[in-house]
Every structure is written in C-alpha cells, then in structure tokens.
Amino acid sequence: MTRASDFEDSVAAVTFDLDDESVAVIIGSGAGGGTLANELAQKGIDVVLLEAGPRIEMDDFVNDEVEMAEKLIWSDKRKASGNRASVKAYPDAPAWVCKTVGGSTVHWTGTCPRIRDTEFKARSTYGEIPGTNLMDWPITLSDIEPYYVRAEDKLGVTGTHGIPYFPGNNNFKVFAHGAKRVGYEQVTTGHYAINPVPRDGRNACDQIGYCVQGCKSGAKWSTLYTEIPRAEDTGRCEVRPNSMVLEIRHNAAGRADSVLYADHSGNHHLQKARIVCVAGNSIETPRLLLNSASNQFPDGLANSSGEVGKNFMTHVEAGVFATFDKPVNWYRGRQAAGAVWDEAPFNPQRGFVGGYYMLVFHMGLYGLAAALDPKGWGASYSSILENYEFMAGSSMVGEDMPTPLNYVSLETDTLDHHGKPIPHIHQDDHANDHTMRNHYLKQISAVYDAAGANSLTEWRAYPTGHNLGTCRMSENPRDGVVNSFGQSHDIPNLFISDGSQFTTGAAANPTLTIIALVIRQAEYIADKMRSNEI
Numbered sequence: 001m002t003r004a005s006d007f008e009d010s011v012a013a014v015t016f017d018l019d020d021e022s023v024a025v026i027i028g029s030g031a032g033g034g035t036l037a038n039e040l041a042q043k044g045i046d047v048v049l050l051e052a053g054p055r056i057e058m059d060d061f062v063n064d065e066v067e068m069a070e071k072l073i074w075s076d077k078r079k080a081s082g083n084r085a086s087v088k089a090y091p092d093a094p095a096w097v098c099k100t101v102g103g104s105t106v107h108w109t110g111t112c113p114r115i116r117d118t119e120f121k122a123r124s125t126y127g128e129i130p131g132t133n134l135m136d137w138p139i140t141l142s143d144i145e146p147y148y149v150r151a152e153d154k155l156g157v158t159g160t161h162g163i164p165y166f167p168g169n170n171n172f173k174v175f176a177h178g179a180k181r182v183g184y185e186q187v188t189t190g191h192y193a194i195n196p197v198p199r200d201g202r203n204a205c206d207q208i209g210y211c212v213q214g215c216k217s218g219a220k221w222s223t224l225y226t227e228i229p230r231a232e233d234t235g236r237c238e239v240r241p242n243s244m245v246l247e248i249r250h251n252a253a254g255r256a257d258s259v260l261y262a263d264h265s266g267n268h269h270l271q272k273a274r275i276v277c278v279a280g281n282s283i284e285t286p287r288l289l290l291n292s293a294s295n296q297f298p299d300g301l302a303n304s305s306g307e308v309g310k311n312f313m314t315h316v317e318a319g320v321f322a323t324f325d326k327p328v329n330w331y332r333g334r335q336a337a338g339a340v341w342d343e344a345p346f347n348p349q350r351g352f353v354g355g356y357y358m359l360v361f362h363m364g365l366y367g368l369a370a371a372l373d374p375k376g377w378g379a380s381y382s383s384i385l386e387n388y389e390f391m392a393g394s395s396m397v398g399e400d401m402p403t404p405l406n407y408v409s410l411e412t413d414t415l416d417h418h419g420k421p422i423p424h425i426h427q428d429d430h431a432n433d434h435t436m437r438n439h440y441l442k443q444i445s446a447v448y449d450a451a452g453a454n455s456l457t458e459w460r461a462y463p464t465g466h467n468l469g470t471c472r473m474s475e476n477p478r479d480g481v482v483n484s485f486g487q488s489h490d491i492p493n494l495f496i497s498d499g500s501q502f503t504t505g506a507a508a509n510p511t512l513t514i515i516a517l518v519i520r521q522a523e524y525i526a527d528k529m530r531s532n533e534i
C-alpha cells in the first residue's frame, strides 16, 4: 500500500531547452493537461507541461476549508454578467477552478458517469430549440466507448473493472429512503474515481470527508499524484509550475511554434514547440486563444469560425439542504456520496430537453455558512447552522443549453498583473435551464419530504466547477473550433485538450469524458507526429 509520502519521491528528471523545437507544450496540468502529458510521455513524446499555479503536494493538504481554498483556488480577477444566479451572486468569481499542479482534480469530488448516446446527438434528439446553438457532436458513443473503458480503469472508477461500489453513508441513506418512497428506481452510491479498496498504488478512502480540500490519503484520483509523476518517471516530461502562459505564437505558415509565459517573478520566457495543447479549463483556454491575436489571426488563434469563447456551459445547478429531527451527521464520508439516475435520460414529457442527475453531497460548516449567505447574520441564519449535524444535502447536475448569449470574451478595459485583458463571462439562463432547475427543486423536495425532513433550504447560486464549451468540436470548420480529436480546424498543430471542446454539455459530470477524449487525442497526436503531418 502506498502512503502519501511514497508519491513524492518523483522528481522532474529532465529539463528541456527553451529553444527545443521538438517538444509538445501542454498548457495546464489538470484533468486534461496532466493526463495528456502522461499519455504522450508514455508514447515516447517529449513534453513541457506549463502550469500557472504552484506545486502543492499531498503533505501540504490540511483538513481546513479556508486554508485549502486560499492555497488552491484560481482567484485572478474576472468579470461576469448575465441573469444566471451564480454570476449575479459572484460577479468576480463565477467559476470554481484550481490554480495548482493537478488543476481542479485536486479539488474535485470524483463523480464519473458517462455521457449517453442520445446526448452526443443532442440536436437530432432534442430537435430545434429556439435560442440555442444545439449541435450533434462529431463523435458518437461507440467512437468513445473504448476510451471510456480505459479512462475508468485509469481512474479506478467504482462499479467498473471489478471495483466494488461504496456502501452508503447516512447522507445517502436518508436521500435513498426518500427517493425510493417517491418511486425512483435507479438510486445508487454510483461511479466514483475514489478507491473503496487499495488499488493502483493509491489507498482506500478513509471516509473523512475533506475531498474538496485535497485528499490526504490519495484515495481520490488526481493528476497531481498519478499522471504527472508517472509522466516524469518516463524521463520525457518536465513540469514547470508557476508558469502562466500569456500568448501562443505562430510562424509565417500559420503553425503554432512557441508560447510566451511569465514565471513566478513575472519574467517572460519563450518556449519553442512542435505542437501546443491547451488545457486551461473553459475560461482560460478561450481567453488565451483570444489574447494570442496576431496580424495573421486578428480575431485570435483558431477563431476563423468566430466560435472561440462561444457556447459557454456550466450545467444547470441548484441544491437543497434538508433538516431532520435526528442527527444525520452528513459530514461523515465522502463529500459526493450517491445519486438518483432516473431523471438523467431525455424525457420530453417533463417539459424540457436533456436530463439531470440528483446527487448526494455535503459541505463543511464554513462552506455551508458561505454558501447560504457570505454576510449571513441573525436568528434564522444561525438556526440553520446550529442544525448542521441534523442536515442532509443534494445538488443537481443538468444539461444546460449552448446559446449564443453565453460566452467568454476579453474585458479589454481591465488588465491582469501581466498586462493581459481579463476574461468576461456572460451567462443567462435559457428557458430550458430554468424549467429543468425548477423540476429538480420540486422533485428533491418530494424526496426529502418523503424521508421526513422538517425544513428545506434551497441553494440556487454557487460558482460552478463544470466549465464547458467555448472551443467546441464540430464536423464543419464553420461551426466550431476543433475537429473530433480536439485539433484546431485552422492550425493543425494546435490542440484543445480540456472540456472546452465539448459540443454540448450533457448531464454527466464532465471529467471522465475529458479523460477519455484526451486518451483518444494522444493516440491521434502520436500517429500524426510519426507521419510528420504535425
């Protein structure tokens, strides 16, 4: 069995020259970038992995919500507008992502469903929905299925590859009891990238429940202590933390040839590259392409379609906290602890297209207080917190609509400390999002009522962790930014390797699909490099 300290023996065994034109440069070390680095390095490709955040190792994790939020969260200035509750409540920080080696996989809670066949064919399945840019993906479930199998093995997903499901904790038992009473049938502790038993050099889950703060036992998969050290162990991957990429540059032939980045002290460096893969999460990825505009590409790189930054999606979100007469002790066990799947398939009789998962989750006391109202005060507010141990909790993850109104653009009037325009995120609810959210709130209230809750508190506004779209895949270069392998339609040696490439959002939590796409992309890149096409 491997303890935390064993993972830290890995050291960067190789360094590459800034002038080395043979390397693959990957930007961002989270789910997409960290995994791609390992996949390419294992295939014998030299990789420079540039990460804006510091390298915080497992021993630096502490079970303290405030301290870890300060250590991990991307807090560079952003601006948001729109009528979505999350952007109204958090106009400076509408999205929740990490700035650290390992990216948001240090933070995530490991839920791993697959996208459904009908969701890959969203436009064909749902028909024309006014006000949306719905499109079918240029791949189907059968194209990606073998890569889902490999991704589930890599992550050690429960309920796959002979890995047992978790037993339910109290938070799940209360939820499951109510769900079955209202007639739900697919009530499960679900698929998680968290070890119920030791596997692949990682420990079994201790059920202590600080998953978002960084998993001290390594039971939860993160690129920080799986993919990245394994890539380094090949001797073909150099990780450069505290390296914020400011621009991707290209040669006269219009091929990406280098990236400009700032180190911890703000000094600039130009790293040459044979290919460039961007995995900065769906706000920073389009921002970087737009900030890389040149005379040849005045609207930004890979943007001949005008689609860079468009169709920003985050999943329809909402949550409910239920209070009971007897203690639930919801904080004991994993933060994400089960789900109802019955509402996930498309069922037009509900009055909306797409579907959603009803999830079980808990929050720490500090997080709960901030979520309810960061400036909360008074008797009704404190009475909720006093009932902390009597609470149970659920949130939803539902498919939101890609629309021309939801985008990431540059706020050219406001520059960051590197002198680059900050991102402006605009997000309005589409009517379909609104109807779906209300459907969930009605159903989850019925679930907790059936379980005997004595009060319910709705949670409609939180910064989202699932950022998608903004560089979407399309069959036709006119309609999107990349092809089905994440390769730019305009610049063949420029790849998008994160959730930005999602054509639509689907209902599934996105990371398993990001990993499956990246494993597939790595094979494609290796083939194209071998044949000297890139």
Ligand SMILES: Cc1cc2nc3c(=O)[nH]c(=O)nc-3n(C[C@H](O)[C@H](O)[C@H](O)COP(=O)(O)OP(=O)(O)OC[C@H]3O[C@@H](n4cnc5c(N)ncnc54)[C@H](O)[C@@H]3O)c2cc1C
Pocket (backbone or CB within 6 Å): 027, 028, 029, 030, 031, 032, 033, 050, 051, 052, 053, 096, 097, 098, 099, 100, 101, 102, 103, 104, 105, 107, 108, 109, 110, 111, 112, 212, 243, 244, 245, 246, 279, 280, 281, 282, 284, 285, 288, 336, 464, 465, 466, 467, 497, 498, 499, 500, 509, 510, 511, 512, 514
């Ligand atoms: C609290 C929370 C819980 C979550 N739970 C789940 C879950 O249960 N299931 C699920 O599927 N998903 C979950 N997610 C979402 C999941 O974390 C993301 O889908 C996934 O990490 C996205 O991968 P990525 O590679 O696109 O980005 P990230 O993992 O966010 O990595 C991007 C990295 O790029 C770096 N970067 C950005 N710009 C630059 C730049 N210009 N130069 C250099 N580096 C840069 C960032 O610092 C960051 O480290 C959760 C997210 C949060 C916040």
Ligand code: SF4
Pocket (backbone or CB within 6 Å): 194, 204, 205, 206, 207, 208, 209, 210, 211, 212, 214, 215, 216, 217, 218, 219, 220, 333, 334, 335
């Ligand atoms: S509950 Fe399990 S997955 Fe979460 S931090 Fe603890 S050991 Fe890791």
